[in-house]
Amino acid sequence: MNTSTHTALEQEVAQLVIDTLNLEDLQATDIPPQQPLFGDGLGLDSVDALELGLALQKRYDIRIASDDKDARRHFATVASLAAFVASQKAACAN
């Protein structure tokens, strides 16, 4: 499996990360879907997590409770964020 290829939703999420956090020199393809977004990966921090949570809310109408124990897992990578967005979209559609 080639982990550096983005699905359409992963591409969209990666672009959302870049636009939201003003990562001006990066393109969506520069953030591999499996690269950790925080810490030693891309290098984002807790304020970025808050900013991203807000962007997801505005863009996809997804609300993440501040005590959601799964939030850390959802925010791990572009791939996990995209999967989370997809699952929330599916939940809303049902």
Add this chain to the structure above:
Amino acid sequence: MTAFRLEDWRAWAPGLETADDWRAWAQSPHTMPDNAQAQPSCAFLPALQRRRLSRLARMTLETAWPLCGDDEQLPFVFGSHHGETPQTLALLSDIVDGQPLSPTRFGLSVHNAIAGQWSILRGQRGESSAIAGEADTFEHAVVEGLLQLAAGVPAVLVVVAEELPPTAYAPWIADVPFSYAVALRLGKPDMNMDPSAHGNWQLRLDRADDHAPCAWPHALDFLRALLARDSSLQHTWKSRRWNWRRTR
């Protein structure tokens, strides 16, 4: 102590980036077009470190950066009359619209945020001050820097930065013709210095009887006088007359 040596300076405004640009401007000062978009690149920082820098922060860092050596610790004075008016308006607009506030914008919405970013990005652990005054914020910031010199440090950085306010503020803000930042590195007077350098200066405050506002923001007018090699200048605001004199 009101005497100091101007060791070095940098300045930025839209269309005015190099020392030669500023020398040309000083010959015939004029209002620069400011579309509120043009901003310094701060190319010395990786993108990840630039991501939270506002336009005003970029202007401050771009001008201050080369004035501090890699292994130096210098007190830092940030002066701005109006601060980050575009950020303030964005936050207030979100509140009016019932939108959640950006954590980044909110976290950086204090007057000393830029001084804090300077401290973090340059590893500066010493004194820093953030000042908001009236039209003579520039002089008050320099006085703050002179107090640091008097306390015994060899040099201090003073940056005065203003951003062209959004049009919503136009009825109340008339003293920012265009965005600008002026950074000065001040040191103790040196009577042996090369007279062709930026010079030793004295700053004295007198009482003014007449109110005669300067045509340009004081920091820009000081730069104009510096580059035109004027030997003195006066800036009056309300009852305060600031007398600048080049002593050598």
